[in-house]
Amino acid sequence: MEERTGAVRAAADHRPWWRSAVFYQVYIRSFADGDGDGLGDLRGLRNRLGYLRDLGVDALWINPWYVSPMIDGGYDIADYRDIDPSLGTLPEAEAFIGEAHAAGLRVIIDVVPNHCSSAHPWFTAALAAGPGSPERERFWFRPGRGPGGAEPPNDWRATFGGPAWTRTTEPDGTPGEWYLHLFDPSQPDWNWNHPDVRAEFESILRFWLDRGVDGFRIDVADLLVKNPDLPDLSGWPDPARPPDRDQPGVHEIYRSWRAILDSYPGERLFVGEVWVADPDRFTDYLRADELHTAFNFNFLRCGWGPAEMRSVIDSTLSTHSLVGAPPTWVLSNHDVIRHVTRYGRDDTRYGEQRLLGLPVDLELGTRRARAAILLLCALPGGVYVYQGDELGLWEVEDIPLALRQDPTLRGTSGADPGRDGSRVPLPWEGSVPPFGFSDSTASWLPQPAEWRSLTVAEQNADPRSHLSLYRSLLKLRRTLPELSESPVEWLTAPQDALVFARGTGFACAVNFSSEPMALPAHTTVLIASGPLAGGMLPADTAVWLRTSDTDP
The missing domain is CATH 3.20.20.80 (Glycosidases)
Structure with a gap:
């Protein structure tokens, strides 16, 4: 190390x-x-x-x-x-x-x-200045390999697909040097x-x-x-x-x-x-x-x-x-x-x-x-x-x-559809898209x-909703001193569960199995991710417990 x-x-x-x-x-x-x-x-x-x-x-x-x-x-x-x-x-x-x-x-x-954009003034100046110029030293410009420099300078690959190098066209119109971009050709890498x-x-x-x-x-x-x-x-x-x-x-x-x-x-x-x-x-x-x-x-x-x-x-x-x-x-x-x-x-x-x-x-x-x-x-x-x-x-x-915008789609020739599916605009209100995200009739990606x-x-309006769970959880988290810096102490648990304590009076239990399990010993249920019944923790459910009578 x-x-x-x-x-x-x-x-x-x-x-x-x-x-x-x-x-x-x-x-x-x-x-x-x-x-x-x-x-x-x-x-x-x-x-x-x-x-x-x-x-x-x-x-x-x-x-x-x-x-x-x-x-x-x-x-x-x-x-x-x-x-x-x-x-x-x-x-x-x-x-x-x-x-x-x-x-x-x-x-x-x-x-x-x-990296920056290929539209950044320093990069456009580097393109205009030509090989060997001080402007190009801020990036990774290199001559190509092979006859006429037609091959990239090395075999590095771009994260978004394809070679990590793109060949320039010099000011006189001839094929020129290559520049490095570990992501998209529109994102030249800085030379640090x-x-x-x-x-x-x-x-x-x-x-x-x-x-x-x-x-x-x-x-x-x-x-x-x-x-x-x-x-x-x-x-x-x-x-x-x-x-x-x-x-x-x-x-x-x-x-x-x-x-x-x-x-x-x-x-x-x-x-x-x-x-x-x-x-x-x-x-x-x-x-x-x-x-x-x-x-x-x-x-x-x-x-x-x-x-x-x-x-x-x-x-x-x-x-x-x-x-x-x-x-x-x-x-x-x-x-x-x-x-x-x-x-x-x-x-x-x-x-x-x-x-x-x-x-x-x-x-x-x-x-x-x-x-x-x-x-x-x-x-x-x-x-x-x-x-x-x-x-x-x-x-x-x-x-x-046709509506996807992530460069991964283009860089992989469609093999990877890209990240747009995780970037769809939030739904705020109403019963039809764009759900209050915009006064426009459509959002930039469809919901x-x-x-x-x-x-x-x-x-x-629903106290059992996902949003209500987050609000209650984050509010509760602020009130529990055990969740500041106390270490994790693993407790005995069934094979398909995790149970751990933090501090002297707090425990978290997660049931990963397909069957209910008995709740660990506790004095109070602080919050649960889903309904509890009969002292059991249902499948794929987590719970926070007060395990002693110590005030939270």
Whole structure:
């Protein structure tokens, strides 16, 4: 393990807010439309701040709102210091941050440092300047291989399909150099060896910190630094650490960023999107002078079952304890199939590629999703709720191909339909689409007619609804001191169940079996994901229990 720098994080005398916070992810294009064009925007978000306050979350994570051609839903950024006109204006963003703070909600925003848009002024200047120019040194331009340079510089593949290189056409019209893009051709990768790139992003961080944001979610945080030799992946001697990601030099970047964040008042936060399986290298990102937290994707990936989930929980807790960092727990986000759908299938694990049309039992998936949020909220650390999780939304799989916008569809020539099914706009009210999302007759992605029973208005009126469960759960979670930093203690449980205690008077039990099980010994049922009967915990149901007469 690489030597740890700095001491283990703060002890019990002071616990920063982010160590146990509940974050709500706002995919702004699909949250609420305030100007009637069928696309979510800042006006719609500001109008619905009361809903988020009342839900009981602590902070909002806002997906990219910057100026963008929107080839990849805003992750292709042309201007990091302004708001895309389709979403609002910079003064509106500043007003939103202030209004969120007034409502008791902190705001973290996406920063996308691995790549920009091909429409970014620095990249258009690089194209115009030609080979060997200083402008091209900010990116990864290279001559091709083979006769006439007709083959890409190496064999790297893009996440969205196809080669990770695209050939340019030089100013004189001839085929030219190739540029690297680990995602879509519209997203050229920055060269983080260049001082201009480092200085630019430090300036971007300060720009938004000066406007009051409480932190940043770092997109694909492990990809910034590449092996400068750009070797082929085939034949690479260390498959666990390929040359296109997780290079040691990335940690220097985050140490410089952390110094900037720490220079601002208050408790600001970095959360990294880090897809690193090795626990030692994963925790390197969480050292005391780097990132505060990183997403726990192993839990998101695992299937519905006690053995696998306990294994992931144990490994997560032990890994994070090495550096004193809190875990994060998440069930869905804008990049993965919604967990109501995953949990309703025969194979409940998350797969990287979406396969449409597989049989799904949405009633079963919903029951398991209700149990899963009780499990997550009972664990140490922070919790991320993707918008629509609280409504029990499922993956929309029948979006016509002509309406799908995710570049994965194009990059894989239709083999992967993309992520649009998890990005369908929220249903707020009414009996027909767009369900109050917009005053327009249609939303930018179509909503299922069946969502009429899942609207916020419909669920507000039902104390047993998914939304009511979330509100009650998050309110209760705030009142229980055991759920702050107390460790997990596994208790004796039936084979197809998990039961654990935290502190001296709290327990959580989850029944993964198809049959009811007896409730563990308790004095009070605090909350359950579904109806209980006769002292039994039904199948695919979770419960929080008071196990002593100690006041909560």
